[in-house]
Every structure is written in C-alpha cells, then in structure tokens.
Amino acid sequence: xxxxxxxxxxxxxxxxxHATTDKTTIVNLTxxxxxxxxxxxxxxxxxxxxxxDADTYLPINENLIPTGELxxxxxxxxxxxxxxxxxxxxxxxxKDLIIAGGYDHCLNFKGGATETPVKRGExxxxxxxxxxxxxxxxPCVQFYSGNFIKNxxxxxxxxxxxxxxxxxxxxxxxxxxxxxxxxxTNCVLKPGxxxxxxxxxx
Numbered sequence: 218x219x220x221x222x223x224x225x226x227x228x229x230x231x232x233x234x235h236a237t238t239d240k241t242t243i244v245n246l247t248x249x250x251x252x253x254x255x256x257x258x259x260x261x262x263x264x265x266x267x268x269x270d271a272d273t274y275l276p277i278n279e280n281l282i283p284t285g286e287l288x289x290x291x292x293x294x295x296x297x298x299x300x301x302x303x304x305x306x307x308x309x310x311x312k313d314l315i316i317a318g319g320y321d322h323c324l325n326f327k328g329g330a331t332e333t334p335v336k337r338g339e340x341x342x343x344x345x346x347x348x349x350x351x352x353x354x355x356p357c358v359q360f361y362s363g364n365f366i367k368n369x370x371x372x373x374x375x376x377x378x379x380x381x382x383x384x385x386x387x388x389x390x391x392x393x394x395x396x397x398x399x400x401x402t403n404c405v406l407k408p409g410x411x412x413x414x415x416x417x418x419x
Contacts (some may be wrong), residue, residue, distance in 0.1 A: 220246070229352075229419035236412035244412045245404045247355075247390035251363065252418075254342035254349060258377045262362065262385050269297040269338035269351075269358065271324035275392060276313050281321060285398050295324060297360075300341065303385060307362060316322035318364040319382055323357050323392055329402070330356040334415045338387070353416040356402050363393025389416040 223231040234246040253262055272296040275283040290296040294306030294314055307319050312322070328335050334352040341348045351358070363384040372378050395401040406412050 218246075219298065223263050225417065225419070227419050229417040231415060231417040234412065237408075237410070238406050239408055241405060241407050243396055243404050245391045245393075245395065246273065246412075246414070247359070247388040248416070249386055249388055250418070251384040252340065252349065253342060253387055254347040254383045255345055257373055258375060259383075261304065261380075261382050263302060263307065263382070263383070264340075264342065264344065265268040266300045266341045266343070267297050267303050267338065267360075267385075268300035268341075269324055269360070270327050271295075271297065271337075272326045272327045275323040275325070277316055277322060279316060281317060283323065283392065283394050283398065283401075285400075287400075288326065290324070295320075295322060297324070298339070300339075303362060305383070316403065320360050320362040320385075321364060323359050323390075324357045325357045325392070326353075326355075329397045330414075332355055332404050334417060337389075340385075340387075350419040351387055351389070351416070352419060353389040353412050353414070355391070355416060357390055359386070359390060360389040361388065385408075387418075389414070 219237040221233045273287045300333045331354045334354045338348045363382050366379045391402040391404045395404040
C-alpha cells in the first residue's frame with residue numbers, strides 16, 4: 218500500500234491510494250481532513266455552500282452504520298445537487314440527521330466510480346471568496362459536519378476550543394460496511410488486482 222500526496226499547479230492537494238495484495242482482502246481507504254474555508258477559528262461552517270454530484274445516500278441505524286437502503290436525495294436534507302448552505306437543513310426534523318447529530322452520511326455519486334478523477338463537487342464561502350473543488354474517481358463521499366468535535370481538553374491552535382460543527386470532512390471512498398452488504402460497492406481486492414483511487418482538493 219502506498220499513499221502519495223502531491224501539490225499541483227492548479228492549487229490542488231492530490232491524494233493517491235494504490236494497493237495490491239497476495240491474499241483476498243478488504244480495502245477501502247480515505248482521508249479524514251477537516252476544512253473550514255473561513256479559517257480554523259471562524260465558527261460554525263453553516264454559511265459555507267456545498268454542492269455534490271450525488272443522487273442517493275445511505276440511511277443509518279442508531280450506531281451510525283448504513284441500514285442497507287440506498288435512498289434518493291430528492292426531497293431530503295441530503296440533496297446537495299444544487300449548492301446550498303451546510304446549515305440550511307442541518308437541524309431538520311429528519312431521523313438520519315437526528316441520529317448523527319448532523320451530517321455523517323455516505324452520499325453516492327451519480328454513475329458511481331469513474332476511470333479517472335472528475336469534478337464531483339465544491340465548497341464555497343461568500344465571505345472570503347474561497348472555493349474548494351473536489352475531484353475524484355471514487356464512487357462515494359462521506360460528508361461529516363464535525364458533530365463530535367467537542368473535547369475541551371484538546372483545544373485547536375491558539376487555544377481555540379473544540380466546538381461541534383466548526384469544520385467539515387469530505388471523505389471519498391467506497392460505501393461503508395460494503396463487505397456486509399452485497400448490493401453495495403465492492404471493497405474486496407484479490408491477488409492480481411490493483412486498487413488505485415485519487416482525490417484532489419483544489
């Protein structure tokens with residue numbers, strides 16, 4: 218297994234995951250980077266607009282494990298096909314949001330995995346004018362709104378106290394719990410096969 222980080226001419230931070238195996242195994246790699254386009258001490262990420270090319274998402278049980286259902290984002294708080302503020306629906310009366318205390322769900326890109334990385338979404342902050350584009354060939358993204366960031370014993374730089382939902386993650390990957398859900402994305406790697414996925418935050 219190798220993970221290669223590259224800074225690109227397009228102001229991108231590219232992560233490539235490459236793996237092979239000599240025995241059949243499970244592989245589902247991602248990166249858990251936290252973002253707040255306004256800065257680490259800027260407060261909640263609610264005003265940041267997010268757009269994702271995802272037409273379904275995975276409902277979860279009380280342990281945050283996918284139930285096995287693939288549900289359309291149509292008419293739900295998980296519809297980010299058109300850019301909207303992260304905070305717009307984060308407190309909606311929705312079972313999945315209530316269980317997680319916000320967003321902590323897998324959204325599935327339209328058409329699934331691609332041969333090469335393509336643009337699958339972007340985050341935009343009107344206050345600073347900053348935009349971050351997401352390119353990947355992975356089939357899904359786990360969108361996490363930092364619901365459990367609240368350990369006061371470990372403040373961020375400058376002594377900034379951990380507070381829920383002051384950051385977000387976009388973790389490109391396969392569907393969580395794929396090994397137990399045959400109709401989910403295939404996370405099994407066999408000898409002779411190559412696992413090769415790239416994500417770029419630009």
